[in-house]
Amino acid sequence: MQHEWQVSILTPTRTSSRLATEVVRSLGVTDSVVTSDVIDFVIPQHQGHPLQLECDARSLEYDSELHTRYEEADALLGDYGILHVVPSSRNQVPAILSTASMDFTMACSNCSFGARQVNPHTMPKSGLRYKGEFYHGHPGTNRLLMRRRLADLIVDATGVDNFLRPSLLPDGSEAADWVDLVPTAEMPPLSTGSQGILVNASRANTDLGDPMEEFDPCPICKRTVWGYSYSEPSRLEYSRASTKDLTDHVVLSMREPFNFFPRVTTKTGKYGPLYGWPLLLLQTAAVEAIISHIRFPGPETWKGRQQEHGWVEPVYVK
Numbered sequence: 042m043q044h045e046w047q048v049s050i051l052t053p054t055r056t057s058s059r060l061a062t063e064v065v066r067s068l069g070v071t072d073s074v075v076t077s078d079v080i081d082f083v084i085p086q087h088q089g090h091p092l093q094l095e096c097d098a099r100s101l102e103y104d105s106e107l108h109t110r111y112e113e114a115d116a117l118l119g120d121y122g123i124l125h126v127v128p129s130s131r132n133q134v135p136a137i138l139s140t141a142s143m144d145f146t147m148a149c150s151n152c153s154f155g156a157r158q159v160n161p162h163t164m165p166k167s168g169l170r171y172k173g174e175f176y177h178g179h180p181g182t183n184r185l186l187m188r189r190r191l192a193d194l195i196v197d198a199t200g201v202d203n204f205l206r207p208s209l210l211p212d213g214s215e216a217a218d219w220v221d222l223v224p225t226a227e228m229p230p231l232s233t234g235s236q237g238i239l240v241n242a243s244r245a246n247t248d249l250g251d252p253m254e255e256f257d258p259c260p261i262c263k264r265t266v267w268g269y270s271y272s273e274p275s276r277l278e279y280s281r282a283s284t285k286d287l288t289d290h291v292v293l294s295m296r297e298p299f300n301f302f303p304r305v306t307t308k309t310g311k312y313g314p315l316y317g318w319p320l321l322l323l324q325t326a327a328v329e330a331i332i333s334h335i336r337f338p339g340p341e342t343w344k345g346r347q348q349e350h351g352w353v354e355p356v357y358v359k
């Protein structure tokens with residue numbers, strides 16, 4: 042994995058713009074984006090301190106966020122993995138998960154967290170023409186549809202098939218060759234050994250340098266929102282004791298929803314029925330079974346139309 046600072050130096054005046062250009066040059070940056078009041082660029086983690094010195098010496102204001110690029114070699118480092126896939130830009134219409142896909146019987150009466158996805162996505166008919174291995178799930182959920190042959194590889198590797206649901210078409214028939222991965226268990230809260238994350242807060246909806254957005258935990262179930270802090274490398278961790286009863290599950294959901302939520306329905310002042318999207322975790326054996334079908338980003342990813350690409354964020358049990 043590569044940790045990189047995404048930097049913005051503020052350049053409200055011509056002088057600050059000239060000084061910022063000096064900083065960019067002194068750090069050996071060859072690629073920057075210049076607009077009227079800011080210069081944006083990326084530097085490796087070890088250049089964070091030199092950046093600070095160079096900007097302080099010139100009294101320049103800047104903001105920076107530490108992001109991680111995961112590579113193929115990182116995918117199997119953990120006990121679980123979060124699969125991130127960006128389908129090709131030819132696929133613009135995501136599949137939809139309706140409230141009928143959810144079972145709310147175990148959900149918190151206040152916030153609906155703990156609702157389980159029990160039925161699959163409905164994919165648009167145009168999705169059948171998509172040639173890639175993964176298809177976009179419901180917007181904002183980070184869930185994916187997967188080619189059945191990949192899911193079969195996971196079943197072969199793990200001996201578990203209870204997470205599989207054939208995806209549907211708008212007329213209710215099964216979408217040939219596409220399946221949903223449905224979580225069969227919920228993880229416990231993240232361990233306090235996790236690093237680089239915000240609890241009860243998110244920076245996802247804020248601009249660089251703005252304060253993070255804070256969320257109160259649900260007063261009933263105490264669930265919280267988490268997001269990356271972008272101030273140090275992130276590492277998601279669970280305690281071994283809290284996960285020992287979950288080892289038979291191949292696809293699990295996190296307990297804490299990721300970033301934007303809770304989303305409150307302003308009309309009623311209550312949380313919407315589909316609020317809260319905890320990310321899915323795959324057992325590393327499942328990741329290993331399909332890793333050769335994940336196209337890790339390379340130079341060709343961005344040529345012309347964006348190619349389908351993905352990566353796996355390792356999650357640890359300790």
Ligand SMILES: [Zn+2]
Pocket residue numbers: 149150151152153154259260261262263264
């Ligand atoms: Zn709750």
